[in-house]
Amino acid sequence: MRILHTSDWHLGRQFHGASLDEDHDAVLAQVEAAIAEHAPDVLVIAGDIFDRATPPQSALRRFGDFVQRVGATCGTAIVLIAGNHDSAAQIGMMGVLADPERSLVRGPLDPEERPLLLEDEFGPVAISALPFSYEFAARACYANDAISCPADVLAEQIASARRHVPAGARWVVVAHAFVEGASTSEGERPLTRAVGGIETVPASVFVGAHYVALGHLHRPQAVGAGHVRYSGAPLAFGFDEEGHGKSMTLVDMAADGSIVTTALPIVPRRNVRTLRGKLAELLAAPEGSSDLVSVVLTDETPQIDPMKRLRKLYPHAVQLSYERHESAGARSLRDGRAALERPQDVIASFMGFVREKPMTEAEGSLVVEALADLAIAGEEA
Known part of the structure; x- marks a missing residue:
């Protein structure tokens, strides 16, 4: 079984006020190219498809066109879940008319987490798609008032999903969570609304799964075990991600459930960069850049109209500060x-x-x- 694991597209997002529409188009084109080249049996999108619960129409249209193109040109199944940035109801409605044998779309919680069952030459693979949910909704869904943190929510989901995995089937879990020990980025929101609540979950909650396709954290990484992985976001959403490679994860699963993962690099249309120096030095550069730029000026005195002047060379400069102001305040x-x-x-x-x-x-x-x-x-x- 071959799986293409992606997550955290955040369609409709802006970067410090700059539109990322064309950047997302470049990413989706690379996902389509990867599907055409590697012919995965299933494409996984592990939550945060959109950047907010009410995405702009352009983002909805962009995603709809993508799904239509993939469905029309290949036999790849699609599994997707709502993340904490998504509207669960909206994501759930996307699955109403989908082919239940070739797709699994999960928005709101369901007390009976039934998997998508796919077959390869070695037998069945059960894919359980566990959408993100806050504690209050999980208490109502599972009739369990003791649910008080994300770990409790996910434990209920896993218990429900495990009941529906056929005997002998290999098991893939798709979830949107913060697993203990993983590395974070500045663009991620907390996953709990409880005062002083713990938002992490232990990797041990996924015991029994042969592969866990995670979303939420934006850096590609394995955590807890090699088969528990974040694919990471396809774009950088903060300057703390400068220099970090972006990728999709291609997963090949053998007959015994063992996996081999391959990172398929994503080449962004624009990088994020921080430029540091005196204004005169930066303006004297032989050529500018179309990257998304944060400028840190080392001048001792305020400069006249620095951003306007810089944007002649760096049209996508989106942030400016002075080094002397990088203080405790x-x-x-x-x-x-x-x-x-x-x-x-x-x-x-x-x-x-x-x-x-x-x-x-x-x-x-x-x-x-x-x-x-x-x-x-x-x-x-």
């Missing part, structure tokens, strides 16, 4: 912006400051429930 501001991704922590910090005592567990639960209600209302809107 600047880092504090960045940390504050990052904290907005976890509103429960901001609320807890505010209440602790005002009352001079920490938020109680009961108050924390009320905050989490209120944020969950807001999230549901946002998706329904």
Whole structure:
């Protein structure tokens, strides 16, 4: 069985305000070329297909056209799940008219996680697709009020999926999670809304699976074991990913379930780069660059209209700072912006400051429930 594992496309995303539409077109063309060249039995997209729950129409159209082209030109099956950036309901609706024998599309949770069953010359392969879900939705789905963290959610999903794997079948699990010990990037959102909650899951939760195709973290890597892998995102979504290679993972599974993985490099249309130096030095460069650029000026005094002047050579310069400002104050501001991704922590910090005592567990639960209600209302809107 041959699997092409991808994840975290984040269609519709911008990079510091710059459109990535053409960059995504280049990536999708390379995925199609890999399918044509390597003829995988199944294409896996392990969540975060879109960058937000209400993606722009251009992103929906881009993905729809891709699926239509792949379906019309090859026999590759498709398995995809909702990630934490996606709308579970929207992803689920994409599977309504799909061929159930050649595709598995999973958005909302299901208490009975039935796999897609494929056959090769060695027998059946069961592919379980486990979409991302927050704890509050999992408690309702599995009628288990004890679910309190992502590890609990995934344990319920795995237990349900395992019940439906035929005896003797090789087992592939597709999931969107943060596995303990993996390396992160700045563009990833937390996977729990619990105050002070632990968002990681142990690799041991996947015991019994022959290959685990993970999404969420943007760096390609194995974690816990060689068969538990992130394919990584196909594009860099932060300057901390400068110089990191991007790839898809081609997985060849033998009769006994052992695997051989091959990284298929993705060549981005533009790289992310950081330029450092005095303004005059940067403007004196013999040629510019079309890359996505962050500029750090080492001038001691403020320069006149630096970004406008730099963009004549670096039209996609999207960020500018002065080295002297790279101080504790600047880092504090960045940390504050990052904290907005976890509103429960901001609320807890505010209440602790005002009352001079920490938020109680009961108050924390009320905050989490209120944020969950807001999230549901946002998706329904």
